[in-house]
Amino acid sequence: MNILVLNGSPRKNGNTEIMADEFIRGAQEAGHTVAKFNVGSMDIAPCIACESCFKNDGVCFRKDDMQQIYPELDKADMVVFASPIYWFSLTAQIKAAIDRFYAFLRKGYNVKYTALLLNAHDDHDSVFDSAVSNYSHIISYSKWENKGIIKIKGMDSKGAMKNAPELKDVYELGRSL
Ligand SMILES: Cc1cc2nc3c(=O)[nH]c(=O)nc-3n(C[C@H](O)[C@H](O)[C@H](O)COP(=O)(O)O)c2cc1C
Numbered sequence: 001m002n003i004l005v006l007n008g009s010p011r012k013n014g015n016t017e018i019m020a021d022e023f024i025r026g027a028q029e030a031g032h033t034v035a036k037f038n039v040g041s042m043d044i045a046p047c048i049a050c051e052s053c054f055k056n057d058g059v060c061f062r063k064d065d066m067q068q069i070y071p072e073l074d075k076a077d078m079v080v081f082a083s084p085i086y087w088f089s090l091t092a093q094i095k096a097a098i099d100r101f102y103a104f105l106r107k108g109y110n111v112k113y114t115a116l117l118l119n120a121h122d123d124h125d126s127v128f129d130s131a132v133s134n135y136s137h138i139i140s141y142s143k144w145e146n147k148g149i150i151k152i153k154g155m156d157s158k159g160a161m162k163n164a165p166e167l168k169d170v171y172e173l174g175r176s177l
Helices: 015-029 066-075 092-104 125-142 167-175
Strands: 002-007 033-037 078-084 113-119 145-152
Touching: 002 015, 002 066, 002 092, 015 033, 015 078, 015 113, 015 145, 015 167, 033 066, 066 092, 078 092, 113 125, 125 145, 145 167
Parallel strands: 002 033, 002 078, 078 113, 113 145
Antiparallel strands: none
16 A cells, blocks of 8 residues: 655654654565655645635645645555654644645545554653544544554653664554555
């Protein structure tokens, strides 16, 4: 299947990108086609609710970097949201990209499956609650099926992810699809 991976971290080669790449390694080994976007460092403005997309077959008027993602979203069977926790939530950058999914609300999505890859500095499981709740509501509303949620805590520095034992679970999730 076609898998769209959104990395919501602005940090190049950071913990989230390591997670995303490990998922992709597994998914590609399983024969899937993957498109990855580092939305954390792309120029993606928030949705302004003009709803011109509703009158224009899902085409968003705003010509920013989201235009690179829309063709991949259009053909995606699965979307993977990868994000560090910022203030107990998803990053503003990935949230802006998700908000712009609104353009396809009327015309519909091909998406059937999703997964969530999270990491945070804190050592408490509750640090992920808000992001998981947000994701769960989005996919329930959209009638997408969750294929997995992986939460890796204790990421106290850039690159700490390389030593995280849970990284194998991220690879296995991609490989299992
Ligand atoms: C603006 C900002 C807010 C953050 N907020 C939290 C937080 O609420 N809880 C937490 O545990 N870590 C927090 N962190 C730490 C990151 O989640 C953590 O370092 C993560 O591994 C960064 O991933 P990256 O290397 O992909 O950017 C925050 C980091 C930044 C820069």
